[in-house]
Every structure is written in structure tokens, then in C-alpha cells.
Amino acid sequence: MSRFFKGSDSESESSSGEDEIVTTRSAAPTKVFQFSDDEEETKRVVRSEKDKRYDDLKNIIKDLKNKKKIKDLSNVLTEFESLLKAYDKAKKVVEKEGIPRFYIRTLVELEDFVTECWEDREGRKKLNKSHAKSLTTLRQKLKKYARDFESEMESYRKDPDEGDIEDDFDAVNDVAESESEDEAPSTFLKKDKPAKPARAVDDDDEDEWSQSESDSEEDEDAPTDYTNMAAYFLKEKTSDDKKETKAQKKLKRQLVKKDADKDEDEGEWEEVTGKGGVPMVVEKPKMFPKDTEVNHEAVCKKLYEITAARGKKGTDRQEQIELLKELYSIAEANKLGYAMSVKITFNITAAIYDYNPNIATCMKSDMWDICVDGVKTLLGMLKEHSDITVGANITEDTESLEKSPFLVRGCILTVVERMCEEYTKMLQACDAHSTEYVERLRDDVKVCAIVDELVNYLEGRATSEEICRAYLRKVECCYYKTNQCTEADMDVLCKFIYTNDSTDRLRTRAILCQIYHHALHDRWFQARDLMLMSHLQDNSHHSDVPTQILYNRTMVQLGLCSFRQGMTKDAHNALVDIQSGGRAKELLAQGLLLQRQHERTPEQEKIEKRRLLPYHMHINLELLECVYLVSAMLMEIPYMAAHEMDARRRMISKNFHHVLRMSERQTLTGPPESMREHIVAASRAMKTGDWKACKNFIINEKMNTKVWELFQDDRNKVCDMIVSKIQEESLRTYLFTYSSVYDTLSLVTLADMFELDVYKVHSIISKMVINEELMASLDEPTQTVIMHRTEPTRLQALALQLSEKVGNLVENNERILEIKQGNFFFNKSGNQQNQQQGGGYQGNQQNWNKSSQNRRNQRQHRAY
Template sequence: MSRFFKGSDSESDSSSSDSEVNVPRPGASAARPVAYAFSDNEDEPKRIVRSAKDKRFDELTEIIKKMGNHKKIKDMSSVLTDFEELGKAYEKSKKVIEKEKQIPRFFLRCLVELEDFVSECWEDREGRKQMSKNNAKGLTTLRQKLKKYNRDFESEITSYRENPDEEEEEVVMDSEAEESEEESREDFMKSKTREESKPSKRVTYDDDDDDDDIDWEMSSDSSSSESDGGEGGGTTVYTAAMFLKKQPGEEKKDKKDKKEKRVRRKAEEDEGGEWEEVTKGAPMVKEAPKMFAKDTEVNHEAVIKKLNEIISARGKKGTDRNEQIALLTELQSISNANNLGPAISMKIMFNIVAAIYDYNPNIATCMRSEMWEKCLKGVSELLDMVEANPDINIGENILEESENVTTSPYRIRGCILTVVERMDEEFTKMLQACDAHSTEYVDRLKDEKDVCTVLDRLQTYLVPRGTTEEICRVYLRRIEHLYYKFDPEAYDNPQLENQSFKDMEEMCKYIYAKDLTDRLRTRSMLCQIYHQALHDRWYQARDLMLMSHLQDTIQHSDVPTQILYNRTMVQLGLCAFRKGMIRDAHNALVDIQSGGRAKELLAQGLLLQRQHERTPEQEKIEKRRLLPYHMHINLELLECVYLVSAMLIEVPYMAAHEMDARRRMISKNFHHVMRMSERQALTGPPESMREHVVAASKAMKTGNWKECKNYIINEKMNAKVWELFYKSETVQEMVTSKIQEESLRTYLFTYSSVYDSLSLETLADMFEIDQGIVHSIISKMIINEELMASLDEPTRTVVMHRTEPTRLQSLALQLSEKVSSLVDNNERIMELKQGNLFFQKSGNMQDRQDRFQSNYQQNRNQNWQDRRNQRQNYSQRTY
């Protein structure tokens, strides 16, 4: 039957049931789940697909954020942990960064900020003292690791510091891209939720409705759903236009609209003020507020009031020191523009220089180079003002209430000498902080000429009008810049009156006569001795040192004066060596070299201490005492001179007292070096300076002077040591002649028992010395009773007297002494074992010792008497 046939109700029911569209009723459960249906549960997590770059960069950002929180509370151990995690996360992100071919700017910003934060914490000495042990340890470790880690990013960090504004552009672009992605994602999710949350249009009708009505309603629903774009139907219809890319102009317009919305949204969220958009490029510099109001009259009172206002902020926390210097400079220019007089300008200049000195709050560190240039320029300008205005009375004893800056004669509180002394100290600190082998050190050292010029001008100003104390202080400053400088003209012509020697002598004499403190007198005397010894004026330097008696009282002086004393003694020893005074040179250098702390005693570096560690405060104090590199004395030259002097003295003495078990050591350091060489199983050719001296000493023991000379003077030793002397050829000739003479003495001590007589001519040919020198050497040895011999003038021979014991006799005497001591010890042990009291046999032991001592004394007296008789018989036979 046709479905459109209008029949009875039953027929219509049956026909409708045959062709009925199955529409689920409300509350009825579906027989089968609909495929691709969206879930109604909003609590399920939304899956977001993220790239590897986003994952890695988000991980880095989280670590940086956590590090920032730890930096705020200065939890240095946690900051160290965060830094290590950041390094590991960066290693994981290396593949992503290599694809990008650029290190992220936020990572570089983190490294730069962390470096500044660590340096700020390290310079804050008081803050470090208050840190806990873990935080202090974490700060030290973090500083070392960060310094090492940042070497790999040195060029990137430098470029970032030069132009940190690039990061803002990148951050804005990244944030725009992220927000556009988020907004598109939100639009999509909103449309999806609307589809799911909107109730679907279900067809409900009564039994008496027509089929036509049903068909019309369904067709209208489907058409409406298609026209709505998926908003009203149960299924979403996507068109091709939804996936097309927008035109470039439309995309930029959308981004601009979103950016404006974002700015408005932030402005609405902010309660307290308005937001303004940051423009690209360098920040706009706002005009500084004017020094004085528009209608204010600029006079002395207003300027002084403003000056006191600026100075009152000095030393307070949060004071910008750069701004303070700028304000004082501007105030001085305003004062000069209004012609307020030289006194007020000079007063402001004093405060400008003081503000420059205050710029660096840490006294242990030096100025920056730009601040040093400002300081030098400011002190020069101050001296110009002082010299140009003699009517201005300057003194540190003038009270501020009694100052007069309006009318002449002017009175100002200040001390130009203190300003110049502080400048000199800052110059020394800058040289200490520079690397001695860098061009920066050379550039800073060039400023010494300007510093000396300032000192000369200060001396010219103070001598007519200063007190004796001020003149002594400025004289000492000049002496300390002069005493260590070598003048070749004064060395070559010691008879001429050199200007440096004249100035040094005049200034030292004034200090000796006028100084009321021992410190200035002591330092000036040591400087004069050093200067004399540097130019080989040995006798003047030696006499001045002996007359001063400083060696008796120097231990009571301050540490810098003791360091100057050590330097002076070393220079005296080098001068004595150059002059051929070997024993004097050894005596001057033995105290410095015996302890192995020459570097520390001369303030040329710090040594590691095994017994106890220095505290950070002690280390800073000792580093502050170190001398600049251009004032150093070469330590290898010093050690070589000492060991060569010890060799020339000790080797002949060892040969003369070879059988004497109780011989004393002249040089313990030399014996230590010799012992260390003898302990070596295999001895190769000498390489270092010490090994050369040891090899030369072994050659001298056998009288082989040529081999000894070749070990001491050769190309290797010349480059290391001897060429450091001025006119090194003269020094080498002197060393060669001393080696010949001492080798002759050693030969005579060693082999005198073998010969009956020796020809002077043979000895002169063997050691290549003049016969007169050989004759004088042997005569001295005979007079000093070092050699038992006599000179036969007609035959030009040395006749040996066999009064000395032979080697066998000497060994026998040593053996008898050791056996007697061993017997005594055994007797004491036996007496203690048997329980007898020691005093029972002490009388017998004492008698035995007395008899041995008397016999030994009688034999010794008899030997001396025999020698004297032989000498008298020989003299009677000769004359």
C-alpha cells in the first residue's frame, strides 16, 4: 500500500510504522554509540600538542623562574642547585638550539643577571660575614663554576651587554605568537563546547500529525544547521574557507587589534596607575630637575646650602655615587658661571675629589680606569686652583664655622696633602690589581709620570708655607717613587753629582733633622741605602746601614717598613756580590734565603701555609701590602747569587775540615740542596739553576775549576741570571776569578797531605792565575794556620809540613772517640740493669774521663809546640 494513501487510522498507523524514521525519545538509551561524538564531560584534561622547542624552552624558563625566587631570599645553596639544573637542561636543549642557530636571549639574560648578582654578593663583605656556612660555601662554589661556565658564552654575553634591547623585541614577538595560538585554540574549543552544550533539536510529534509535517520539519532543521555553520545541529559542517590562510594585511591588522586589547586589559587590571606602551629603541632620557628654582638668586649662601644638601647624602644607603659626582660638577659650573669667586669653586672641587674617592665602597679593590682618569684630572685642577690663588688659606684645622668664601683673605677647610696621598695610594692599588704581563699594566704605569709631576708641584707649593710634618710627608712620597729607579749615568760616573742623588740626599737630610716620628726617618734611611746599593756604592750603603743600627730595632717597626728593610738587605747583598765581597753578600742574604720564604718576605706574592690557613680578612690585608710588579727583585737571580756565594765559602771549608765530625754549617740551605742531590740514585745533566750550582760544587771539590766555571757561566745560566745584571761581562769575570781562587784553596786543603812540596809556577799554570795572586793566597792560608807549610822564596816552592794527621790517623781518632762513648753508655746500662746506684761507680767514670781529657790536652799542646819550633828553625835557616 502506498504510504501516501489516506486511509483509516489503523491503515495509516501501519503504513507509518513501516516507513517511520526511528527518532530516539527523551530518556531512551541509544542502542549503539554514535561514532566521533564529542564528550560532554568537561573535567577531562585537554590534550595539547607541543613542539620539542616549546618543551625545552619551557623547562629552561621554569628553572630560571625558580632561580629568581631563590635569588630574592639570597639562598645561595639553592641558587647553586638551580644553576646546575639549568646547565643540564641547556645540554638537553642543544639540538633544538643548534637548529635555531641562536642562543635564546632569555638564557643569556639569566647568565648576565646571575653574574651581576654573584659579583654584588661577593663584594658585599659585611653581607658575606653574616651568611650561613652553607650559603657562603654555595656562593664561593657558584662564583667559580659560573666564571668557568660563562667562558663558553663570552662573545654572546658581551654582545648582549652591549645591546640588551633586542630581547624586548623578541619577547614581544614570541608573546604575540603565543597569544595568537592560544586565542585560536580558545575559539576552537568554545565552538566545540557550544556544539556539545546546546540541546539538539529532536522531532517530537503526536500520533495525529501528518507525514508532510514531519518531512517539512526535518528538511528545515537540516537546512538551518547547514546555514548556521554547525552551531545549531548535532554535527559540525566545516567549509574550505575556514582553513584558508588570511591575507598578510588582515593578519597584521588582527595582531594589532590583539595587541591593543592586551594593553587595555593590562590597564584595567592595574589598580594604581596607567599603563603606557614601551616603544622600541633606546629609552628616552628625562630631563633632570634643575639645581635651583627659576626665581632663586644664586649666591654664596644658596650654593653652600645646596652643597651641604648634596654632601649630606654621602655614605647613605641607596645614594647614587655617579649622580652625586654629576651634581657637584654641575654646582661648580653654576658657581663659576655666576662668578662667586675661587674659594667656593675650590671648596666644591675638594668635595668632588672626595666623592670620586668614595665611589668605590670597598677599600680592598681599586678604582675603575675611567674614575682614575677623573681623579687624576680633578687633583690637577685642584692644584691649579691652589697655585693660582695664594690668598686662599687651606688647612685641616680650620673649622667649617670659621670658613670664609666670600671675601679675601679666604679660609677653607681641607688638606691638599691628604688628597694627593690618597691619589698615590689608589695608583698603587691599581697597579696591584692589574695583570703584570698585560698591556693594561703598561698603560697604567705610564700614569706614574703624571703622579710624580703632581708630587713635584705639591712639594713646590708646601715647602715655603707648609709645616715641617707636611714637608717630611711629601718628601717621603717623592723618595718612595725615586729610590728603586736605576740611573745608568750615575752608575757609570760615580764621581759626578747626579741630580737624583742630590735630591735624594737633600730630602733625606731634612727628614733626619726635622722628623719627629721614627717611621719617616727609618723609611727614608732605608730608601737611601737601597738607592746607594742599587748603583754599586757599596761602602756608603754599608756604612749608613751600620751607623743606623736598624738591624737591632727593625722587629718593632710596622710590617711595610720591615718589608722595605728586607728589600734593602737583599739589594745590599747583590751590591756586595757585584763588588766581589762574597762573604758580605752571603751574610746579607742568608736571613732571607734560609727560611724559603723570600717571595713573602719581599712582598712579591703569597705562599701557601701548611700549618694554618689565612682568613679572608688576613689574605686581603696581605695582598694590600704586595708591591707592584715593576718594583720586584728577581727571585731566581737572588737565589743564584746566594747559592754561588755559599758555594765559594762552604766548599773550601768542607775540604779543610773533612775529618772534623763537629764542623759547623755556614749555609744550611746550601747543605740541604747538596743532600737532596746526593740522595738521587741517578743524576742526569743539570737543567735548573740549582742543579747547575750543585754540579759546580762537586767539580770544585776536586779542584776542577774549568768544569765548575762552565756549570756556573754558560748560555743557559746567562739567559736566566747573569744577563739581568747591568754590565754582566764584569760580573762574569769576577765570578770566574773567585772560582779560580777558591778552587786553588780547595785543592791545597784536599791534596796537601799527598805532596812534600808544590811549585808556585805549576799551581799558577794549573789554575791560570798570576803567580803573585797564588803567592798571596798561600801566604794568607799559612798566616791563618789553615795550611801547615812554608814558602821557599829562592826555589818558588811551597814546602809541606807533615804535622797534620793523615786520613788513617783521623779515622782512628774518630773511632776511638766513638768506642769510648759506646763503652760509657754500656756501663751505664749495665749498672741500671743490676740495680746498683749510679753514684757508686760515678767516681771511677769521672776519673777515666779526666785522664782522657788531660792526655788529649797534653798531646794537643805538644803538637802545637812542635809546629812552632819547626817554624822558628825554618825562619832562622832562611834569614
């Protein structure tokens, strides 16, 4: 029998222990071998609770990664929920061993995946309903679940490679085991002769059996006591087989080299040994070869080599910064002079600015701190050593780094301007209502101090153009702050720019900043005169977008200033352009409005987001709208009362009329709640001359909290001004509305009704009489107002409106009739005369207009 097959013990075993084959012609063929569960000698492996739970987590993570690759969001959500359940089961192991590193890595990668899918708006629109719903649910659950692992995830993001060595070894071991399992059959299976199945034989098959017996005798190594086929083919572990595979050795060498690179001691050797591993020594690479003379030429050459990789694909920006810092230390150690230190510092600052390749994102906090310290150090060195001249016009060939006077290529003004831009982007990226924004805002003092040092350094050294840029940077840092810069300082800086600037942009921005500063400090007449003399209203739409935004902010601040001074008409005129379109938030660069997809592309949206101003520079939009509506109310309500029966009256404020119409459409009007509802209710009260109700709607606790307290120191002054304006305009509205009812009115009675001084009432009525708004006269001895009754009554006014509309209808019908009859261009008689006078059509048109006017006058006379 072949050595691969044996019969069962019941058929072949004898008392002597020799193998015998018993066959008969009539007996059925018997099975030579049988495998059952009882006969298999499988080796059971006892696994610990830690391995069992961790393997469950790793299997789920593997499935989760596969689902992420194909962006199957529904299954990603399912696998994430399974992962959470498996982690709950492994709570005891986690409490004992700590949170596994691979679990934190999975959460970080999943969070990045969800963020990427959520920010991809075009991709989200293409998702079906189930995937979109799964993405929203996954984002909410992950955000809530990740709060318990904030510190671990943050530490992992800072150093992703830390703690991954154990996971890498596990992965390699899995690969090694799979390789060993694949190699086992090919190593131990005999390929010369395939195994033949055993069968029952008769006397004629003796030759075949003898041949098989001879084969079995030739193979002396075949075991004689095995009963399990699988146990025979399995590879047994020997001392040679326990050696590590090539993949394990390669990974160990890589990990050891990585640890050696991180070693702080230069030139230190480390011996690495392991199972089957070869000791290795790793030395940190040096900046200069051994026995190299470190001089200015060598350092400049090395600096050029480092900076040559700037901006290239695959360049490690962090490593580039570290190399420049190390080169700076070497230059300081070899005492190459402060000119060389300045040159290297310029390159370090440029490398920090290039650390973030995406211009739309802001700089990291740690890099920002390094940047501020570097710029401050650079300015300090330049101010300390006056014999160093820096400039962008200095080429590398003309640099002088060894002998005084030193010439260094670089522009400190550009460095500071870039720092200010990065600071603005950092504030834009922060949540305005978080503590992070407050922490970042504290750096404003450092930025302003650096700008002041820059101005002091450039004065007397730089050109007038560079000084103008530095002055404008200082102006832009303080123009929106209360009492941060005095009027005299602002005037000196701006006048220098007006005189020496060769570009219109710097001069325009300086003018706008100075107007804004005047208006912020209630210097209304200076701000107004400067705005009128500069003629910026005519040329503002030709400026760049940031300048247009600054112009809008200046006009708004000018309107608020005029309102605080009691000039409501000027306030309305200054704010009408911003408020009329309903886009104040966007025009002031304080946010983006929700628009349809075709109105703004993703690229345009990114550009507009970069233009947004930091939160601490915003102007309160609710305060702005309230000031505009109150100014419009004080102008519009008296005008509406005076021209109630005039069908052709114009609207002073379309936005105010829109608010009134929206309120009138409501079927049920309750007590006012919002700011707009308070103003609408106040307008209705003013129409009837009830100034007290109007005042209570405008000045109350709710309105004070929302609006008027934002004026801070001027709050009481502004409230008193509003009350006096309401009294005056309510008096005017009362006279316009009820003048036709009275024959005479007493000034004393009017003064008591509106709680005004008699002289104030006399002044208001006198102005109305002079402007022909009120047809009346004043009787000084009796202190009364005598009405002349030249205005038509309400019935007469309605009759005039009706006759006007009927006349227009008749004229239109007559014109249509003339066109149909073909006599529109020529009269029935006198065609030659009309042609000679005006050329046919023009002469007939003039005659038609005259006759229409005559008929209109006759109808009005009959109506009277």
C-alpha cells in the same frame, strides 16, 4: 534541553530543522554530545621563525635561572649546553636580526654567577664531587664561549639598562595574556545553575523535560548552531578587549620617565602616546627652585645636602658625583669665585674616592682618569691663586669663601696620598703580563708629576710634618728606579726628614729608601755605613708590616750590591735570613705561598694580598737564589775540604747543604737543566779542584739567559768577578784536599794549573799560612811551598773519630752505671771533704769532668 548541551545531528536533526527527541523504553541511552578532533574548531596560529627560535631560547633561560637560584650546578651545566644548541639553531635569525639583548644579558649574569661561585672557596669546599666537577667544566666552557661576545658583553656591563625595553614589554605581554586567560572563565561562566548531563527519558519524566525546555526558551542569547563546547567558552577578542592592561600602562610610564631623565636638555617636554596610553610630560629636576638667588650661602647649603648622603645605604654614588659636577658648573656660571670652586672640587674628588665601596677592589679606569684630572686641576688652582689657604684644621664655621684671604677646609696632601694608593691598587689588580698593565704603568709619569707639584706647592706653606710626608711620598716614588733621582736630590729629601720628623716611622722608611737607592747604584760603602749607623737590624721586627717589607727589600738589594762588588761573604750574610726559610716570595711581598687552610684565614689572605707590591717593583727571585747559592758555594766548599774529618764542623749555609743532599739522593744524575742543578754540578767540580768545569757550569748560555743578563750593564763585570773567585777558591780547596799527598809544591805550577798570577797564588797561600789553615812554609828563592805534615793522615783522622765516639759511649755507660748504683752524687770515700769543697754534687761533677778529660787525652795519645 538545557542550552549548554545538545544531541548529535543523527539523533535530533529533522528535515524541517526543528529539534526532536526520540525515545523508547528499550533503547539504550544515547550520548547527547561528543567531542572529537574533527569536530573541534581550534584556531591555528602561524608563528614566525624568529618567534619560534626566541621562545625556545627564553624557555631554556627560564629553566637556567631556576637552576641558578638553587645552585644546582650539574643542571646549570646541562641547561647551558642546551642553550648553546638552541642558539646554533637560531643562527639564521641572529644573522638577520642581530644578537638578542636578552641572550647577552643571560651570558653576563651566568658569568657573574660562575665567578661568584668560583671565588667562594668555603662554598666550593662544601660542594659534592659532581657539582664541583660541573662548576669547573662550566667555567672553562663559558670562558671559551664568551670570547665571541666580548664586545657585546662589555657594552652591556657599561649600560645594562640599554636595550631592555623590548624584553620588558615582552614580559608584560606574557603577564597580560596570563591574566586574560585567568579572567576568561570567571567572566563568561554562568554560576547560577550548574550544567546537568543529558539522559534518556521515559513517559514519567515529562515534567523534567518540560522544565528544561522552558529554561532553554527563556535564554534567548544562547547560540543555536555551535557544536564545540570549548569554542563557546573561549573569550572572543573585541575592540574593548584589545586595550592594554594596567601593568602594561604602568611599565610604559616608568620607561618613558627613565628616558626623560636621560635627556640632556633641561626643561624639555616630551609627549608619549601609545595604545590606550595617556600623554605624559617629564621634566628634569633642577638644582635650585625657580627665581632662587644663587649665592654662596645657597650653594653651600646645597653642597651640604648632597654630601650629607655620603656613605649612607642606598646612595647612588654616580648620581652624587653628577650632582656635584652640576653644582660646580652653576657656581662657575654665577661667578662665585675660585674659593668656592676649590671647595666643590675637594668634595668631587672625595666622592670619586668613595665611588667604590669595597676597599679591597681598585678604581675603574674611567673614574681613575677623572680622578687624576681633578687632582691636577685642584693643584693648578691652588698654585695659581696664592691667597687661598687650605687645611684640615679649618672648620666649616671659620671658612672664608667670599673675601680674600680665602680659607677652605681640605687637605691636598691627603688627596694626593689617596691617589697614589689607588694607583697602587690598580696595578695590583692588573695581570702583570698583559697590555693593560703596560697601559696603566704609563700613568706613573702623571703620578710622579703631581707629586712633584705637591712638593713645590707645600714648600713654604705647610708645616714641617706635612712637608716630611710629601718628601717621603716623592722618595717612595723614585727610590727603586735607576737614575730616576740623583744622589744629591735623594740626600736632600732624606736629610730633611731625618731632621724634622717627629715620628720614627717616616725616618725609618726614609733611611731604608736611601739605603736601597745607594745599593741599587752600587754605592756599597755608603749603603753599608748607613745601615750600620741606623741600627735598624735591632728594631726592624718592631715596625709595622709595610716597613718590615721595605726592610727585607733593602737587605736583599744590599746583598746584590755586595755580590756585584765581589764581596761574596757580605752578600751571603745579607741574604741568609731571607733565603733560609724558603719564604722569600712572601717576605718580599711579591706573592703568597700555598699554605694549609688552618694557617691562613680568608680575612688574613685578603689583607696580605693588599700588601703585595706591583710587578714592576719586584726583585727577581731566581737571581736572588742564584746569588745566594753561588756565594754559599764559594764559602762552603773550601770549608768542607778543610774540615772533612772534623765530626763537629758547623754548616755555613743550611739551605746549600739541603740542595746538595737532595741532589745526592737521586739515583740517576743527568746533565744539569735548572739553576740549582748547575750550581750543584759546579760544587762537585770545585771539590776536586777542577775550576774550569766549575766555571763552565756557572757561566754558560743557559745561565746567562736565566740569571746573569738580569744585571744588564754589569753583566760582564760580574761574570769576570765570578770566574776569578772560582779560581781562587778552587786553589784553596785543592790545597786543603791534597796537602797531605805532597811534600812540596811549586808556586809556578799552581799558577799554571789555575791560570792565576804567581803573585796572586803567593798571596793566597800566605793568608792560609797566617790563618793557620795550612801547615806549611814558603821558600822564596825556589818559589815552593814546603808541607810540614803536622796534619793527621786520612787513616789517623778516621782512627781519631772512632776513638772519640767509643770514648763517648764508654762515658755514657759509666754514668748510667753510677746512677744505678746510687753513687753519682758522692764518692765511696771522702764524702765530707767533697761536700765541704763544692757541695756534694758540684764537687763530684768537677772531678768526673776532669777524669773524663784525662781519659780522652790518654786515648788520643795512644792513637797517635
